[in-house]
Every structure is written in C-alpha cells, then in structure tokens.
Amino acid sequence: MAEPLLETRDLVKSFGGVRATDHVSLTVLPGEIHAVIGPNGAGKTTLIGQLAGEIAPDAGTVLLAGADVTRLPVHARSALGLARSFQVTSIFGEFTALDNVALAVQAHAGHSFRLWRPARGEAVLREPARAALAAVGLAHRADAPAAHLAHGEQRQLEIAMALATRPRLLLLDEPMAGMAGTDSERMVDLLRGLKGGHTLVLVEHDMDAVFALADRISVLVYGRIIATGAPREIRANPEVEQAYLGEQDLLHA
Amino acid sequence: MGARLRTGGIAAALVFLALVPAGAHLLDAPFYLKLVGRIMIWAMAALSLNLILGYGGMVSLGHAAFLGVGVYAVGILGAHGAHSGFIQWPVAVLASALAAAAIGAVSLRTSGVYFIMITLAFAQMLYFLGVSLKVYGGDDGMTLSARSQFGGLVDLDHPAALYYLIFALFVAFHYLGHRLVNSRFGLVLQGIRSNERRMRALGFPTFRYKLLAFVLSGVACGIAGVLLVNFTKYVSPAFMHWTRSGEIMVMVILGGMGSVVGPALGAALFLLLEEALSGYTASWPVIFGPVLILLVLFARGGIAGLLPAPRGAPRG
Numbered sequence: 001m002a003e004p005l006l007e008t009r010d011l012v013k014s015f016g017g018v019r020a021t022d023h024v025s026l027t028v029l030p031g032e033i034h035a036v037i038g039p040n041g042a043g044k045t046t047l048i049g050q051l052a053g054e055i056a057p058d059a060g061t062v063l064l065a066g067a068d069v070t071r072l073p074v075h076a077r078s079a080l081g082l083a084r085s086f087q088v089t090s091i092f093g094e095f096t097a098l099d100n101v102a103l104a105v106q107a108h109a110g111h112s113f114r115l116w117r118p119a120r121g122e123a124v125l126r127e128p129a130r131a132a133l134a135a136v137g138l139a140h141r142a143d144a145p146a147a148h149l150a151h152g153e154q155r156q157l158e159i160a161m162a163l164a165t166r167p168r169l170l171l172l173d174e175p176m177a178g179m180a181g182t183d184s185e186r187m188v189d190l191l192r193g194l195k196g197g198h199t200l201v202l203v204e205h206d207m208d209a210v211f212a213l214a215d216r217i218s219v220l221v222y223g224r225i226i227a228t229g230a231p232r233e234i235r236a237n238p239e240v241e242q243a244y245l246g247e248q249d250l251l252h253a
Numbered sequence: 254m255g256a257r258l259r260t261g262g263i264a265a266a267l268v269f270l271a272l273v274p275a276g277a278h279l280l281d282a283p284f285y286l287k288l289v290g291r292i293m294i295w296a297m298a299a300l301s302l303n304l305i306l307g308y309g310g311m312v313s314l315g316h317a318a319f320l321g322v323g324v325y326a327v328g329i330l331g332a333h334g335a336h337s338g339f340i341q342w343p344v345a346v347l348a349s350a351l352a353a354a355a356i357g358a359v360s361l362r363t364s365g366v367y368f369i370m371i372t373l374a375f376a377q378m379l380y381f382l383g384v385s386l387k388v389y390g391g392d393d394g395m396t397l398s399a400r401s402q403f404g405g406l407v408d409l410d411h412p413a414a415l416y417y418l419i420f421a422l423f424v425a426f427h428y429l430g431h432r433l434v435n436s437r438f439g440l441v442l443q444g445i446r447s448n449e450r451r452m453r454a455l456g457f458p459t460f461r462y463k464l465l466a467f468v469l470s471g472v473a474c475g476i477a478g479v480l481l482v483n484f485t486k487y488v489s490p491a492f493m494h495w496t497r498s499g500e501i502m503v504m505v506i507l508g509g510m511g512s513v514v515g516p517a518l519g520a521a522l523f524l525l526l527e528e529a530l531s532g533y534t535a536s537w538p539v540i541f542g543p544v545l546i547l548l549v550l551f552a553r554g555g556i557a558g559l560l561p562a563p564r565g566a567p568r569g
C-alpha cells in the first residue's frame with residue numbers, strides 16, 4: 001500500500017457533551033477520490049474543520065504526507081498543499097472571476113508584501129489563473145464580477161481557485177450543494193476529469209455523484225467511521241444500510 | 254470613456270489646487286488658502302483611514318490617535334527646542350509606526366464590534382494621556398513655539414510654502430495609495446475585507462497583512478498630524494478626541510469607502526458644509542446631521558460612487 005497522503009489517527013472532538021468526532025482514523029491514498037458520506041449530524045463538517053485546520057481536535061493527530069500538521073493553522077496547511085472548497089459558496093464577489101483565481105495563485109507565489117507593482121498586470125499570476133479558469137470551463141467568464149456568476153458557475157470558480165493553488169490534496173465540502181440537473185452533471189464531469197492527477201476528499205450528500213466518482217467511501221455516523229471501502233462494498237454493507245434507514249433508495253439508486 | 258473623464262477630473266482638480274495660492278493672493282483672501290490647506294490635511298487623515306476601513310474592512314474608531322501622535326511628536330520636541338524638521342518628522346513617523354504596531358497587534362486579534370471598541374479605547378487612552386501631560390499644556394493644549402524648520406530648504410512660516418508642502422504630500426499620498434491598493438498587497442487586503450476565512454484557506458496568513466496595513470495607515474495619519482500641528486501651530490489633546498475619529502470616519506464614508514479619491518472628496522464636502530453652515534447659524538450641527546444622514550442614505554458608495562469607475566477595477 002502506498003504511503004497515505006492524508007491520515008487521521010484517533011481524532012476526537014467534543015462540543016459540550018456531544019462527541020462530534022469519535023476516534024476517527026482515516027487514510028487517503030495518493031490519486032484517489034475518497035468520499036466521506038453520512039447522514040445529517042454525523043459530524044462531517046466538524047471533521048472537515050479539523051482536516052483544514054479551523055477546528056483543533058481534543059485528541060488524535062492529522063498527518064499530511066507523513067508530517068504531523070495537527071497544530072498547524074489553516075494558512076500553513078494550505079502552504080503544504082491542502083486546498084479546500086466550502087459548502088457555502090465562498091468567493092470574492094466584488095472581484096472578477098479571473099481576480100479570484102489570480103489571488104489563489106498569488107497565495108502560493110511567494111509573499112504578498114509587494115506594495116508597488118500592479119498585481120493585475122503580472123503575467124505570472126494571470127496566466128496560471130486563466131489556465132485554471134479554462135480547466136473548469138469558465139474561460140469565457142473571466143472578466144465577469146464573481147457575484148454576477150450563476151450559482152453553478154460560482155461552484156466551478158471555487159474549484160478553479162482550489163486548483164490554482166496547485167494542491168496535493170483537494171478537500172471539497174459538498175461541491176454539488178444547491179445544484180441540479182445539468183449543473184451537477186457538469187460538476188461530476190469536472191471532478192471526474194481531476195481523477196488520477198489529483199487526490200480528492202469529497203464530502204457530499206449527492207449519492208449519485210459519490211457512487212459515480214469515488215474510489216473509496218468512508219461512512220461517518222454519529223462521529224464514528226462505521227465502514228470504509230469501495231463503492232460496491234459500501235452498498236452491500238448492512239451497517240451502512242441501517243444508518244441510512246429510510247434513505248436506501250439513495251444508496252441503491 | 255469613463256476612465257478618460259476620470260483622468261480629466263483629476264487633472265482639473267490638481268490644476269485648481271496648484272492655483273489656489275495665486276488665486277487667494279489675487280483676491281486678497283488668505284482665508285481660502287487656509288481652508289483648502291486644512292481640507293487637504295484632513296483628506297490625508299481620511300485617506301489613511303480608508304486604507305484599513307475601505308480596503309481592509311477594519312472599522313477603527315480610534316484613528317485620531319495617530320493624528321495626535323504626529324501632533325505631539327512635533328509639539329514635545331519643539332517644546333524642548335528641537336525645531337528641526339529633519340528630527341521632528343522622522344521621530345513622528347517612528348512614533349506613529351510604533352503606536353500603530355502596538356495598538357494593531359492587540360486590536361487585530363478581535364473583530365467586529367470588539368475591534369471598534371478596542372480601537373476606541375486605545376485612542377481615548379492616548380487622549381487622556383495628552384490631557385494629563387500638564388507640562389505640555391494638559392487639557393488646554395499649548396502653542397507650538399515654532400514650525401518645523403528645514404534649514405533654508407523651505408520656510409513653513411510662509412503660507413504659500415506651507416500650502417505647497419501640504420499639496421505635494423497630498424498628491425504623493427494619493428499616488429502611493431493608488432499603487433498600494435492595486436499591488437499584490439492591496440489585493441490581499443481587499444480579499445480579507447471580502448472573505449477573510451477564504452483568504453486563510455487559500456494560504457494567506459491574514460493577520461500579518463492586516464497588521465502591516467494598520468501600521469501604514471497609522472504612519473500616514475501621523476504625517477497628517479505633523480502637517481496639522483504645523484498648520485495650526487497648536488498642540489491639543491482635542492485632536493485625539495474620539496469625536497475626531499468619528500469625523501474622519503464620516504469623511505471616508507461620505508466620500509466613498511474603497512476608493513482612492515473618495516476620502517478627499519468626503520473631507521472637502523464635510524469641511525465646506527461645516528464652514529458654510531457655521532457661518533449661517535450657531536446651531537449648524539442641527540442641519541449638518543440630517544444632511545449627512547441623507548447623503549449616506551441616498552449616495553451609497555459615497556460621492557466617489559457617483560463618479561465613473563476606473564477601468565478594470567470593480568468597486569467594492
């Protein structure tokens with residue numbers, strides 16, 4: 001087995017009496033799409049927060065490419081190659097789409113204590129940004145203010161921003177949220193295109209998307225991982241079925 | 254088209270400002286020289302606040318503190334016989350940088366209402382420090398015995414010379430501001446205003462950038478204070494009172510947050526209105542208040558929001 005790119009060991013996080021993360025041990029292998037699913041309230045958001053560095057775990061460790069990053073702040077994890085997208089669309093609305101992505105490029109192009117040269121004229125920032133926009137199919141919207149983009153386009157923009165940081169690992173928090181029909185099909189295609197070249201942790205409610213994309217799936221219930229495996233193993237797992245009682249249609253769709 | 258109109262407007266404003274001393278001389282009305290000089294000084298203070306307020310989204314209600322640091326740096330050195338501008342000005346810059354670094358390092362750990370309150374508290378601390386300095390006039394303040402001296406280079410006792418020094422710095426501040434907000438640093442600052450959490454996730458250690466912006470802003474305001482004390486020849490804690498901070502903020506909001514030319518327009522409107530109304534009636538604030546409210550309500554984005562936008566830079 002290859003060295004995992006991301007690994008958590010016995011991660012624990014409680015809020016008051018609620019144990020939102022209960023000894024979670026997770027391994028994400030290089031090049032795989034690893035989906036994390038679970039019913040509402042399973043602790044997916046808390047887990048993502050700990051992976052990204054926004055929430056400090058009570059116990060346990062987070063390893064990125066073998067290095068302990070448990071105590072590292074968000075920006076330092078990003079510098080090590082962890083990029084994320086947010087469940088609620090999180091872009092810079094008053095900037096153009098291209099500006100949004102260029103800022104992401106800038107974050108990983110040395111420090112930004114440069115106070116003189118116009119940043120919008122820097123080819124080293126603009127060219128990779130244009131490439132990332134083209135990669136998600138937004139090249140034609142480069143100069144539109146991000147706030148004016150359609151919801152689906154904004155979600156694509158988020159992916160472009162994450163890609164522009166040239167991450168080793170992409171942490172996608174419900175990229176399909178609020179999407180339907182062609183929009184979600186386009187997003188599935190986009191994510192499928194990243195397969196192989198990128199490592200993805202995909203937290204998602206949309207079961208069609210998860211089973212279409214994931215190499216492996218971890219199922220989170222009440223803060224615990226009850227199963228990890230290939231999609232067909234997860235489908236056949238009675239415990240998972242039990243957890244999703246009433247939602248079997250989703251699993252077998 | 255809009256960009257050309259804008260460039261033309263700026264050029265016209267510069268020509269007008271450059272000709273004010275000649276005009277005031279011809280009309281034998283030195284009052285106008287003083288009025289425009291005063292507007293430019295407050296415009297610089299407002300411009301400095303706009304860097305953190307308009308571009309960085311940091312609502313500081315204690316910005317007059319740095320004005321006071323500049324005023325007192327010159328005043329205290331002057332009181333001890335150090336009148337050389339080559340000493341006074343660097344000391345003022347250093348003092349306001351240190352003050353801003355200290356205040357920023359603490360305040361920027363908070364946000365929202367707490368940030369407003371803590372910056373206000375720091376400014377009031379400095380205000381009461383000024384009041385308690387009996388040697389330097391205490392509550393009443395003191396007259397500055399002499400303006401900053403620059404050898405034979407420039408004589409600030411000459412009204413036109415002082416005016417042109419203010420004008421030169423006024424122009425320089427705006428040019429620097431324009432470069433700054435479009436630089437990598439400027440974009441980071443605006444990104445933080447828009448969505449700080451996102452900026453951290455992209456990999457920016459946001460605190461450092463905010464702190465540098467806070468220090469640059471404090472230094473710029475300190476320099477405005479140095480000009481102010483040379484202008485009024487008076488040192489007083491009143492320059493640091495929180496109502497002063499409030500006025501600077503009103504100028505920024507009035508002129509347009511997140512616009513380079515906005516604060517100057519806001520300062521001009523504010524001071525001209527004050528001047529016109531106070532000549533009309535003693536209870537001028539009764540009129541002034543509602544006028545401000547109406548302007549803010551009906552001209553969102555300030556006066557600058559009514560002007561054509563610069564190309565390639567959507568306004569925040």
